[in-house]
Amino acid sequence: MFKTLIKYKFRKIFKPEQKNLVNLVGLTIALMVFIVIFHVTSFELSFDKFHPDYKDIYRVQNTRIYKNLVDESAGCPPATGPTLHAEISDITDFTRVKPLSNSVITVIKGSERSNYPHNNLFYADDSFFDLFSSGFVAGKREGILSQARTAVVTKSFGLKYFGTENVLGEHFSCNSSEGFDEFTITGVIENWPENSYLNFDCLLSYPTLENHNSDAINNWGWNSFNTFVKLNPDANPDSVEQQLKDVVKKYHLFNDEMTREFTLQPIEQIHLNSDLRHEIGRRSNASSIYTLSLIAIFILLIGWVNYINIAASQTKKQLLSIHIKKVLGGTKGLQVFDSVMDGILLNTIALASATFFVKILTPSFSHLYDFKIYDLSMSKWLVIILVSYAISIVSGIISAFTLADTKQLVKTRKGNIYGKSFSLRNAFVVFQFVVSIVFIITTTLIIKQINFLDEKQNEMDLGNIITIKALTSEDSFVQSQKAFMNEINQIPGILNVSTSSSVPGANFSNVIGGIHPIGEDPGKGIKCSFIDINENYFDIYQIPILAGRNFYAKGANPPQSVLINRKAAEMFGFETPSESINQELILREYSGQKRLIVGVVEDFNHHSLEEPVQPTMYHFFEYGNYISIKYSPTLESKIIHLCTNAWEKNCSSQPFDFSFNDQYYASQYSKYRLFSRLVTTFSLLIILISSIGLYALAKFTIGNRVKEIGVRKVNGARITEILSMLNKDFVKRVVIAFVIATPIAYYAMNKWLENFAYKTSLSWWIFALSGVLALAIALLTVSWQSWRAATRNPMEALRYE
Structure with missing residues (x-):
């Protein structure tokens, strides 16, 4: 029985007249976008959570407050770590990290010396590996960075400069603003994870820096050291921050002109929520990640709105089947179950197709948008499956209730194809256009802002x-x-x-x-x-x-x-x-x-x-x-x-x-150019999915009015009047969507422009252009069906009346 039901559902999906193929294409595109964005956001939200004790690791933030300015810095004086460790019992360990600037690596192979510019170099305490987890490939962990002129490198560093991962005992020199030294490699570790704030492939021993500059030992004025501390698992961070104030008082780290505050920043929050002076690692923007997440949800919802609208528009074609089921004792519950099964099966096919295409297109996508798509864990895939199936079940239930009401069927039989679902279906169509218009406005303004920045840069005359x-x-x-x-x-x-x-x-x-x-x-x-x-x-x-x-x-x-x-x-x-x-x-x-x-x-x-x-x-x-x-x-x-x-x-x-x-x-704006490409792509996909659904909905809607059109033509209605009658409902929906979308887009873009000291204006023509484009897209989508219906011979529709 169940096997027969599944076969029937499959045949139903692939029947051209059912328009389920239209749903399948729209849902596949929507799920592809959802999966890709979920990959990206999951990676961005996973930073530094691979450390076993990441919840106990904090970075010390150094804030100096003057009468008319506040200087917030990720850099602390070198004395901060040792002092806090000695004074506060809840701080069980610390490490200091300082990047090298303008560094050049000289690789020594026998009598040959090769020079390479290199940026991912840090001075670090030997305790670095006590706070941060890493896989040692070679070398002894104990005291590995305790001696001057020693270094720990990653496997990629060895391959890049020595042609092999087995570089234990090899030598290289480093010339930088901090000085010149020759180093011996005392340890090799696995490549440092890319979902870490710290981005390095070589750590140089901290005593080397102390030999160059005694201020690196106990100075309170050199604010260039990222200092990380590890708290006792039972410690209260708020209580520790109170003790930090006591340290400031005890060591007189203030004067009549300036006060100082040390605060704790959880390591897993740095990547997305920190933009301080002396940042040394990978950073992104939390608002951009949340924006991408909203885009994914909206695109997925639009795909399922199409499904609901198209399913509801087929009411008249399913009327006989529904009547027969009711006569044979079918209940509303069975009707809901049948509709939910349709949604689940369609979602299963769409999800499998989307996963396949994401795997195939990932290299091209990564190249085009300049970021990697990392593999997801099984738990993350489970989230994708649960979300997609939850939406498919809800969509199936909504769709079922537009078909299962007997009174609704009577209204449908009398020719009212909307019935009680009229306002709901209108709301769904308006929702699609609201999202489309918001994204058209967003894309236009982002491009306008980037062009504005380019023009301002041209005024600076940095060419040649x-x-x-x-x-x-x-x-x-x-x-x-x-x-x-x-x-x-x-x-x-x-x-x-x-x-x-x-x-x-x-x-x-x-x-x-x-x-x-x-x-x-x-x-x-x-x-x-x-x-x-x-x-x-x-x-x-x-x-x-x-x-x-x-x-x-x-x-x-x-x-x-x-x-x-x-x-x-x-x-x-x-x-x-x-x-x-x-x-x-x-x-x-x-x-x-x-x-x-x-x-x-x-x-x-x-x-x-x-x-x-x-x-x-x-x-x-x-x-x-x-x-x-x-x-x-x-x-x-x-x-x-x-x-x-x-x-x-x-x-x-x-x-x-x-x-x-x-x-x-101009490379400073690369993140905004990337964001612009992403938003433009997603805007086009949103418009495409909406247009697919609108086309199918228009075809069914106009198809249900064929006889009405025939009667009007017999009574002398002109083609232009028929076109106006058929298109005016869609025009109304676009106008309503425009009215709703405009304040939403205005508020969102106004907030986004606050990121810039120099910004373009929110010109009226951006909103007008977006409204006109949305109207043009809607009319182009439905007008072909309207034209066919308006120019059709009325006798074909009325021959059986």
């Missing part, structure tokens, strides 16, 4: 500038850099060459708080970003000098002289740029050192246009970590070749690590 990352820790390389710059300057078409500690799009070299003019209230000091530059920097990046002068060439500048930007001058209280010239500043965090303002420059968006201009202070330094080369457009095709030759001739000890500055700056 190539930047090269360089190291300056070795005196010999400083001379090599000087020779390189001299040679480049001799090439016709090279307009200017500059060095700096940072370039547009890169992090500032330092950020310091508590800076104020002499004679002003120290408590009103401000936080300034620092950049070391030479005299050509402002010319290359076309930053006008508003008052005072530029730096002199050839190191003829007093060491305390600085230039500041307009924003800093305003925050220091100077009414005009010229008023700040020759004024002295106090740097409280630099032991009260003084700086003399010799010039003021126009504001320049060094960082992303998401952020407002930062108060910035420029120091003179003849050589820096970046070399910027401004060239004539005539050298566009040759600039890389010319720079490579000059670099290999003068700086062969370091790799030629270059980028075009306009592309480097």
